Amino acid sequence: MLIRVQPQDPTPLYTQIAGQVRRAVMEGRVKPGERLPGARELADALQVHMHTVLRAYDELRQEGLVEVRRGRGVVVLANGPDRSRLLELARALRAEGARQGLALRELRKLLGEVG
């Protein structure tokens, strides 16, 4: 799995890192059950604070893309790629729905109507 960050890019570093992991999972370059690099190791290599890496990993964990396992570290979950994208879309849908004043119940109805 390749992780590249561009400090000159306005995107926050932790977002870049999380995005790189997401992309790697979606492209199949890291398999479910495989460990992500250790936070300290990755932080040293990318010359960022360990906190930045931990924040990225935490975001991925909240998305359900990875899991923290005792003794093993941060591990990619089986339902990784599609779920990540779905969650992204779901978030966007909720945001847009909220903007247009739609309740969750109405959003669900909308989803049911589509294809």
Place this chain on the structure above:
Amino acid sequence: MTTSNRPLLARDEMLTWLIYALLALGFVLGISPLLIAAPRLPEFVAVHWSLAGLPDGSMPKRYVLFLPPLLLGPAVVLNWISARASAPSRARLVLPLAMFSAALCGVLGTVLAAANWGRAHWQSAAHLAPSVAVSVVALPLVFALGTLGVAVRRWPASPHSLLPPGPKLPLSGQDRAYWSGSASNRAMLLLLLLGAPVMLLVAEQRDALWALGITHVLCFVLLELLTKIRVTVGEREVRIRYGALGWLSSRLPLDEILEANALELSPLDFGGWGYRWCRGKRTAVVVRAGLALRVALRSGRQWFITVDDAEAAASLINGLIERKRRSG
């Protein structure tokens, strides 16, 4: 893409398994009849027969146990040497020689145990017609010739000589990048663990516990280190960590690297799995068949490391080298 032309490599991997299984079978057939028959064998065991078929040479029982494994030694060494073969034609000969050695080990162990079974003295061991002596050599020979056919047909031409230049990741001065990947093949380790109770049980009853115990521990350590690796590419070096703990590692400083590629490897390219080293030429860390990273060093040595997502690794290595060259 981490998948590769799987059907062909799966067959190669199965063939490698078969070869290893046959070598192991040779060892087991060589040592187990003697181990099992040990209490029923005389103190001195007949090991040589005259042309008339009468036993005329003997050896103390506790040394006879080591006779078949001694024959297997060359098989193991030959298998290792095949990785050093610079020409595919030489490599093709080595495999049948290894097979001959293993089969000889097996047949000899069985014949010695059978001929001496239940005899009070070696002198009263079974008479063995010359035809038995002939088949002791002939059977392994036939077996080895069979393998020659397989080796000649299947052994690939060296695939590493001409490789197109590898991918290169464009990196600006401030970019920071890191690659990590792994490869594992725990099947053999599992087999060893499963076989351990059986082997130790037999060994304990035959007072050979210490010998088999040591062998088992050695095999376990070797397999642990060579059936799982983690590889990382950073701005300073490429690092290979062996085993689940990663306490032993190999480092390839980026300054010493010329270029990197990704390619498909079969264990047969190097005579089998594990750490294969050839003086002045190649080092191969073969954990499984499939995608591998090739790193060419300035010294002329080439490293071949089976690892997933090798193209991205090669791409980063080449990109880092290029960036250093530009800024240098």
